[in-house]
Amino acid sequence: MSTIENLFKKLKEKKVTVSAAESCTAGYLSYLLTTLPGSSEIFKGAVIVYSLESKNKLFNIPYSLLNRTDGVCRKICSILAKNVKKQFTTDIGLAVVGFAGPKAKKGIKVGTVYIGVSYKNQCVIKKLSLKGKRNTIRQTASMRLIELLYKALNKE
Numbered sequence: 162m163s164t165i166e167n168l169f170k171k172l173k174e175k176k177v178t179v180s181a182a183e184s185c186t187a188g189y190l191s192y193l194l195t196t197l198p199g200s201s202e203i204f205k206g207a208v209i210v211y212s213l214e215s216k217n218k219l220f221n222i223p224y225s226l227l228n229r230t231d232g233v234c235r236k237i238c239s240i241l242a243k244n245v246k247k248q249f250t251t252d253i254g255l256a257v258v259g260f261a262g263p264k265a266k267k268g269i270k271v272g273t274v275y276i277g278v279s280y281k282n283q284c285v286i287k288k289l290s291l292k293g294k295r296n297t298i299r300q301t302a303s304m305r306l307i308e309l310l311y312k313a314l315n316k317e
Contacts, residue, residue, distance in 0.1 A: 180249035
C-alpha cells in the first residue's frame with residue numbers, strides 16, 4: 162500500500178477532513194490528495210497562494226512579514242496552516258511555502274521549504290532543505306507534507 166493509500170485509510174478511520182494552502186507546490190499537493198476514489202469525503206479544498214498579494218489578501222498576512230521573508234518562513238507557513246483550516250472548516254489544515262527554483266530570493270537557498278500541519282490544538286512546522294530541479298522540489302515537498310500528516314495522525 163502506498164503512503165497516500167495509508168493516509169487515506171487513516172483519515173477515513175479517524176473521520177477527519179483536510180484542506181490546504183499551497184504556495185511553491187502550486188496545486189501538486191492537492192493533486193496527490195485527490196488521486197484516490199472517494200477523496201471528496203476527506204479533502205475539502207485548497208487555496209494556491211503563490212504570490213505575496215494572495216497571501217496578504219486571502220490570509221491577512223502583513224506585507225511587513227511577507228516582504229522581509231519573500232513569503233518563505235516558519236511563521237507564514239503556520240499562519241496558512243491554521244487559517245486554511247478555519248476557512249474550509251476542516252479538522253486539519255496543511256500548508257507549504259518555499260523556493261523551488263531556479264532562483265531564490267532574500268538570500269534563502271533554492272530548495273528551502275516549510276511544510277505545516279495544523280491539527281487539533283497543535284501546529285507542526287518543518288523546515289526542509291531539498292535538492293533537485295524545480296519540479297523535483299515541488300513533488301518532494303508535497304510528499305514530505307503527506308508523510309508529516311500521516312505521522313501526526315499516528316501519534317494519537
